Amino acid sequence: xxxxxxxxxxxxxxxxxxxxxxxxxxxxxxxxxxxxxxxxxxxxxxxxxxxxxxxxxxxxxxxxxxxxxxxxxxxxxxxxxxxxxxxxxxxxxxxxxxxxxxxxxxxxxxxxxxxxxxxxxxxxxxxxxxxxxxxxxxxxxxxxxxxxxxxxxxxxxxxxxxxxxxxxxxxxxxxxxxxxxxxxxxxxxxxxxxxxxxxxxxxxxxxxxxxxxxxxxxxxxxxxxxxxxxxxxxxxxxxxxxxxxxxxxxxxx
Numbered sequence: 001x002x003x004x005x006x007x008x009x010x011x012x013x014x015x016x017x018x019x020x021x022x023x024x025x026x027x028x029x030x031x032x033x034x035x036x037x038x039x040x041x042x043x044x045x046x047x048x049x050x051x052x053x054x055x056x057x058x059x060x061x062x063x064x065x066x067x068x069x070x071x072x073x074x075x076x077x078x079x080x081x082x083x084x085x086x087x088x089x090x091x092x093x094x095x096x097x098x099x100x101x102x103x104x105x106x107x108x109x110x111x112x113x114x115x116x117x118x119x120x121x122x123x124x125x126x127x128x129x130x131x132x133x134x135x136x137x138x139x140x141x142x143x144x145x146x147x148x149x150x151x152x153x154x155x156x157x158x159x160x161x162x163x164x165x166x167x168x169x170x171x172x173x174x175x176x177x178x179x180x181x182x183x184x185x186x187x188x189x190x191x192x193x194x195x196x197x198x199x200x201x202x203x204x205x206x207x208x209x210x211x212x213x214x215x216x217x218x219x220x221x222x223x224x225x226x227x228x229x230x231x232x233x234x235x236x237x238x239x240x241x242x243x244x245x246x247x248x249x250x251x252x253x
Contacts, residue, residue, distance in 0.1 A: 004231035006031030009083040009129075011076065011122065013114060014093035015060075016043035017189055019137075019182065022222035023090065024051060030226065033057035035079035037093075039064045057083055065093050065110045072114070073121045086125035088229045090135045091115040094152075099191060101152035111137075111155045112162075119166065123175075132175035133229045136163040138240065140183045140248045147202075156181075160240060167238035176237040178228050183244025186215040211246025220245070 010027045014020040015036030024034050024047070033056045038044045041062050048060035059082040063075050080086040091114050095106040115136055126132030140146070142157035160179055167177035184206055186192040192215065196203040207215060221243045227233055228241060242248060 002232075003030055003227065005226070008032045008087040008230075009035075009080070009085045010088040010090070010229075011035045011079050011083070011086050012090040012092050013037060013065075013118065014097060016040060016047045018097070018187055019185060019218045019221045019225070020090070020092040021047060022218035023092070023225045025054075026219075026222055026226045027088075028054035028056055028058070030230075031056060032088075033083045035059040035083055037061055037063035037075060037079075059083060065114055068109050068113055068117065072117055076118060076121045080122060080125045085129060086122050087129040087131060088133045088135070089118060089122050089126060090137070090225060090229065091118045092137050094137065096152055096191060099194070101191075102148075102150045104151040107151035107155045111152070112158060115159060116162065123170075126170075126175045127173045130174055131231060131234070132170075132173070134163075134166070134170075134175065134177045135225050135229050136160075136177065136179040138163075138179045138181045140181050140242060140244050143181060143242075144248050144250060163240075164238050171237055176234075178233075178236060178238065179240040180221065180225055180228065181240055181242045181244070182221045183210075183216055183242070183247035185218060185221060187218050206247075209247055210244075214245065216243065216245050 010032045015024050016038035028034050028051045044060045048058050051058045059079050093114055095110040100106040136159050138159050139156040141153040146153055163177050163179045224243045
């Protein structure tokens with residue numbers, strides 16, 4: 001299926017592993033130019049080398065969202081300028097990547113402000129695109145009680161409201177805004193692999209709750225992100241897509 005992505009400019013924060021890395025690879029394979037950051041220079045170099053094999057522009061550099069106030073807007077602007085614009089923005093960097101799901105300050109700054117400030121900074125580029133698209137990263141932890149009361153769950157819920165309201169405000173500008181809610185996703189360097197070793201009872205109990213019989217992998221979510229961001233989904237805005245293998249039990253109308 002031709003998603004109409006060839007030549008599109010994609011900025012995805014985070015991106016050197018997990019869902020972000022998988023999404024970047026699909027975007028690049030579809031002919032997009034891509035930009036990303038990571039805190040780890042080795043991971044940046046390895047990811048950039050892999051993405052360049054697809055033939056498009058790649059801008060990857062180190063950045064730490066702990067420096068959000070002083071350098072985040074500048075990084076986003078440099079990325080857009082390096083690519084020659086921005087058609088798609090995926091604010092994927094999260095405090096969960098630092099195993100800080102219980103840290104209220106980090107979750108607010110990384111997940112909420114990382115999304116909001118990113119959208120505000122890239123708004124002129126997205127509007128100029130004429131087919132701008134934003135994919136806000138939430139979580140099924142926002143929809144159902146999950147493990148313990150913690151910052152990650154609460155702020156991922158807040159992002160759903162922000163995304164919905166932004167879709168209404170930005171629709172007349174030709175910018176679509178949608179959300180994706182991944183369920184538990186397992187990959188070699190991810191949180192669930194740590195839980196598998198440190199808390200096997202929790203891991204095994206979670207593994208038994210998927211209607212499809214397995215944990216999700218990054219590619220399961222990445223494919224949804226790319227489709228929802230693409231012109232193939234051009235009439236979709238203000239919606240939330242759950243990608244969880246039937247983990248959540250709520251009825252979603």
